[in-house]
Amino acid sequence: MNTNHRKISVLISEIKNQRWIVAVCTLAIGVIFIVLGNLHKQPGFPLDDAWIHQTYARNLAQSGGWEFIPGQVSAGSTSPLWTMLLSIGFMLGLRTPFIWTSLLSTGMLIGIALVTNEILQHFFSKTPIIGIAGSLFVIFDWHLLWSSASGMETLLYCLASIYIFWILLSGKYWGWLGALCGLIVWIRPDGITMLGPVFLLIIIQIISRNFRFRDGLFFLIPMLGLLVLYGLFNYSISGSVVPNTFFAKQTEYASVLQQPFVQRFGNILIVPISGAGIFLMPGFVLAIYQSVKKHNWWMITAILWFLGYGVLYAMRLPMTYQHGRYLFPMIPVFFLIGIIGTVRFLSAYKETNPKVRNIIKPAMIGIFFCSFIFMIAGIKTLAADLQTIDRLMVQPAIWIKENTEIDSLVAVHDIGAMGYFGERKIIDLAGLIQPELIPIIRDEEKIERYLIEVKADYLVVFEDWYPGFTEIGRLEENFVLETASGIETVDIKKLRY
Template sequence: MTRRDIFRLGIISALSMGTYLLASYYYFHIGFPLDDAWIHQTYARNLAMRAEWAFMSGVPSSGSTGPLWPSLLSIGYLLKLAPYIWTFFLGWLSLWGIVVLGTGVFSALTSRYSNKSFWVGLLLALEWHLVWAAASGMETLIFALLILSVLGLLVRIEHLKEQIHGWSWMGLGVLIGISVWLRPDGVTLLGPALVAPLIILENGSQKIRSTIITILGFILIFLPYLLFNRFMAGSWWPNTFYAKQAEYAILQNLPFWKRLIQLGVMPLVGVGVVLLPGIILLIKKNVIKKKWAPILGFIWFMGYLSLFAWRLPVTYQHGRYLIPMMPVFFVWSCAGFSEYLDSKTNNLMQRVTKKSWILITIILLLVFWVKGAMAYARDVAVIESEMVTVAHWVNQNLAPDIIVAAHDIGALGYFTERRILDLAGLISPDVIPFIRDEAALKKYLDDQNANYLITFPNWYTILQDSATLIFQTQGKFSSQFGEENMAVYLWKLP
């Protein structure tokens, strides 16, 4: 790909993401579509301004899923570009990186560079899940970039295995280690990375050497991550690793196959549904040719999907936990799609099918890009009109030394800097064992001398019966999602 093409894709990525930001601005105003984004911002600000890793000043914790993301965000506070400009800049860089890398991996999968590579980049720049994630303020897309880097590197290694040296395997392990600093599930990339040398390389000693080098590269980065969590919170993994699974454990009562289908649909909402046959064609071709790296990428994709279906089968917020794997699905599918389009045929029906497939792909891509912009605007409006509004009210009306119990702590922590009891367990891991037990939570609030409870009215019915409503937002957007307005309850006078 030429430098001009790379630059053009960067501009297109910026315009695509910028459209989503403009949509939120005109719909309500600029913000983040997830309250969790404010958790990262709070850690980042405290790191930059106070040189401490804490959500509440002076109280070290590991409530941020990946320490690397708040660390990157903290630069924005030093540059006076936080919370929005620097965060959106990083989101754009991540989207652009996926777009450019995706074209390269596509070329490697198809064993050639063609003008189709640019169009694959364009598809990635307009795919609504990816644009939404780029503007979300979360680590999602930079994590997706590392996933695509690892699996793309495996494809390249297989193509150039005679020319590959130990540094490539070391780099592979290092990339996986870095990914864990963004999200713990990055450790799943060790699977394809350790299997690859065993089936790609032919020499026995090379297989062993490459595997050991990959593990060493990974441990070099992963071990400090474990020690960091142990030092900050007394556990090897961040609090979020345990809290989210505990909170949604009830969903595991559904049959596994139902959970798998519910999550498997997420990448297909949009252009993915017409690209699905492409990934099947690609795997079929590579099985015949005994090209194992693309197959390992597909197995990782299915394994990642299955892991979430097993432990965290949630589909809310557009399947945001699955967005990191989606670029793999799109690039692999486009590669198989390309092989089909390049196949020569004189059959009229096949020619019509090919052109129809292209046309439907373009239409769905653009339609869902627009729908995604509106979804993003609504998501931002809900967070701003509920969580952020409540946070500002607390800051203006309640004493600075109060203790607040809340489920959504992001905006509350960022804008109020009050002491918070986290009912979701992210910064209060002691609630995780009884996270769904309201009677136990009630006792916990009493024992911790909580003064106020902040939640949506239908979330904690027992707790609300023991409290007095003193404020409720008048936001008009929550009702679109079937929710009531967020409320502040008096639990016990300070």
């Protein structure tokens, strides 16, 4: 047994072997999750927004234009970089978007695991198993696995975020750091928040006279260049330096801001711990204490970013619907801080209490088992979400394509699947591709007048989202699905007949 232990220790002591172990295990976990989640239905995505990216990507590949509706330039994609990456699949002539999208997402998942391992190996270089186990524990989180099947940019954003923290930890590669800080807004506009920890550490280094002017130039030039390009890109297609979605989502869910701030912030903090992350709460709190006590500025900046990110969302977009997907980028950072705090606490405690050593291994096995249970629940959640999108988004879009004239004008709140499968001109009631509707998103009377003015032919909406529309038009078809939250119905109405 001791010989086997020594062989394993030698094997995992080499960083190359660690990377292979982490990458192969993550690949297996990611593939199994995606396959099992899609087992009972034809491959799909659990979010309608994923089809928005696919529609932009397909049109970009086919015409070279940034268009949701062919011939109409619009800024409805929150993540230009993700859309560009997705377009490669269409350029390659792949018949289905699922394979290329899954390959990209699984690659991002592997990247997150590898960077997590690098960071943990930095802190616990004498115990490499901590880095391997810790990185796999992060990947086992069902939110991240669900994201790998979502078709969204979430994992790319998570990878860019923790990669920035890794570069900050290394204290090198300032040019690459600047490029990442400029590039991350091309993934999500809220990536601009990563400048907070970066500038804080730069200021600390300047005060301690450890920062070189040359490093500052290497950082600023690519960062500013990419940020300016991002602003110009958005301005050229929408007249604003940020995408339409930035304003549309805030307007649509403005009513939630009436809740007390403490309640909103609390709801946001629940997202990272609504799974195996709950076991890391004590370690996270201890990490705060340890980092402040020892003036560990890297850890302090990571903690401040995590809390600050939550505060910003609580102030501007305190929504935790769709499993809190907007807050998923907080999860890898929370797990990293929690793991570091937990390991340090256990390492110190077992020195004074040897009996703790006998408890640690069974406890770790139990936590991984709980994480596995959460993963199984995540697979079931993914399957249910896929069924919802297929029945209430994809099938209505296919009905529109098969039962309406090719020049029909369709008003719809969720444009993703309708744009990809419906192949009709669209009025976007959420304002993502038609920002002129953003001020009246919640005003049903003005929306009705607008639909009359533009001569919309069809209306496709959830029955309970627009209660004032019950008397509008003639019901042509409806799609019903019984979900855990009740019966959901999408109505298709003919407005002009």
